[in-house]
Amino acid sequence: MKPSENERFTKLLREAAEECRRLGYRPTKFLQMLNAEGGYVTATKLLASPKISDGFTELQLLGKLNLTVEALVLENGWAEYFDPILVDQAKRRLSAARYVPKLAPSNATSAPVALITDDSQVSTPDKIDETALSDGLSKVLQGYLSAAKEPFSKHVLANFIRGALTDLVANLLQGYAPNLEVKGSAGQGVWARGPWVGIFDPLVTISAQSGYYVCYLFKEDMSGVYLSLNQGMTEAKKNYKADAKTSLAARAQNFRAMLGSRVSAELVTEIDLAPSAANNDTAFYEAGNICAVFYSAKSMPGEATVREDLARIVSLYRSLIEAELAADSALDEEGDLPPPSMLEDGTKFRLHKRIERNARLVRLVKQSKPSNCEVCGLDFAERYGALGIGYIEAHHLRPVSSLKGTKAELDPLRDFAVLCSNCHRMVHKSGLIDDLERFKREHYHG
Template identity: 40%
Template sequence: MPTISRSKFQSTIDVMSNLENILQEPLENYQIEKSKSFAGNALAHKFRHDYPAAIENLLIDKTRYKVIGSPGKGNWTDCPWIAILDTLITETAQKGYYPVFLFKSDMTGVYLSLNQGVTDVIENYKREAKSVLKLRAEDFRAKLNYNDAEYSTEINLESKTINARHYQAGNILAKYYPKDNLPTETALKKDIKTFLEFYEALAYSDTSFSSHIEQSHFETKQIRLHWRIERNTSLSKKVKKLKGYTCEACNMNFVDKYGSLGEQYIEAHHLRPISELEIGKVKIDIENDFAVLCSNCHSMIHRMDDPSDLEGLRDCIKKS
């Protein structure tokens, strides 16, 4: 059979009138397309581009979340997937944790699963990878409030491939949609929102900090979010590339002090006032929301009442 033409599989953005088609279309056509050439296949293209774009349109903060999908790399995979990544946690599906649509290999249904990146765990733990994923999943579940009757703690992808078996072990919570009873667009949007809330809850719980100041529950979330942003390696690299390696408070450059040892060394500091961080609606502005600081200045600005007050830190340095 010839590969389905692009005219039949029009762009999701143009013709997909509802989100159910993101689930229905693969369930109906994936096994047929899987028997054809992978290169240039229109359904494979939609998994990589159109389906992620359609889901991304639902998200409040498109700068923070990244949606990616995969029908396989160079060849068809048994269980194609579409994942929603919080870039403050991970920018790759190979590690971290994230909500993901996982299609069963027999295409009888699809799971919306809060799951874990398996590649990194397999590489690090080898034969023990499944046990590690299961233990981590149990730990994650213990941090969430959810209705036992509504969500599954175990999934079955009907596949014997290594990744599928590890995704089954890595499942934290899941909701199953059988092919003959797919959710409405409204219901699916609601489920995606709920899983993003689970995702957010885990993100706040896995950032530890200590403070002598008592915070409300919301303030605690804001502080944890601030630290997650500041410690994000990818963001830090972008900030340094844009702003350079001279401290914006005291003008120190590590090369001047340490020679070649200090090349391209500086720390990125998130300037956005913690009180202004909106949980779940954070937009990342690399140019205006960050400063590059030497280690001493970075430590000192965190001791100030307002860690966003760069001018105040400069004034402190001048007075001393």
């Protein structure tokens, strides 16, 4: 992008920031980035980040996604200045937020190939076919050992793992599992002994530290890669200390029992990540494996097989979530299961409860709504003083059946209510979890 073009683009972003201020949102950090680095670098960093920015979330709540960097790039003719991977990232984020950008003709005559990552540095990883996941895996297997001898910061292959390869997996999942999040890592400040690309259901976990998830795990010696249904070993280390591996292995066995015959004979239940030391992360991932498929660096299967395996392991992931929900008897003991006639089955009820307990969603809901119960009007601060300030419970309104096969991006304003503890329990007991008005008519006598 030429300096004169960057000035025009920077001006556009400043005008959007000023409009945000008029709406009551002050994008302080965004303006600091603009002042320090200009429009192109600022936009590229935000688009390349594996997480959406706080500004995107704020503007979504305000119903002003047209003021996000993603929309400004797509709708004002600037898309061709950015790497196609970043343009696709912008489109996916807006699509997940149910915003359809009005694509504008391009201002540019040529597009840069640079990709800026969270290391704040331009790099130019080799291009690969968006559909060639097998090629992406091979690229890591062939280049990682030599790359790991070089400085980690700003390295092309590290950028590729957490950028292009992660996007490649996410693109393939869009057709059948758009609710899953994908993240990749080659290390934190230094090279990881075993890089990974993880696939997470936000209702279970959003990181490799806890819960269970699907993950491409590369062997330390780069002789192959596993597609594994695995577990968060950081959580196990914290809770079980020296017995973490034993705990992971026992839990893996229990998960396999839940899946039963769905864990077919060709899937491996023991994996070898060639750990160079017993306390390496790779050794704990070995213990955490539930089931996996293996690809040798010397004989990577064809693209069709790699895609089929991804769909199969993701399907097992979903089956495990459903099996765990069905086996969760703790919620039954709470005494708030609705009458059978009011809800399709207990599994859906438990999924509904899991959504309500998702810490990230609860935080967004409480930030987006007043603290008064939407049934009885109780404000805990009025009754309990400082102790009750901000205290309220999040209640999921959207029918669980409507989430199946869709992008599970839940809107804190539209898809949730805030309820006091008593009303929350009674709403669940009534079965009218998605109809508070009817609940108030038929059951509330305040």
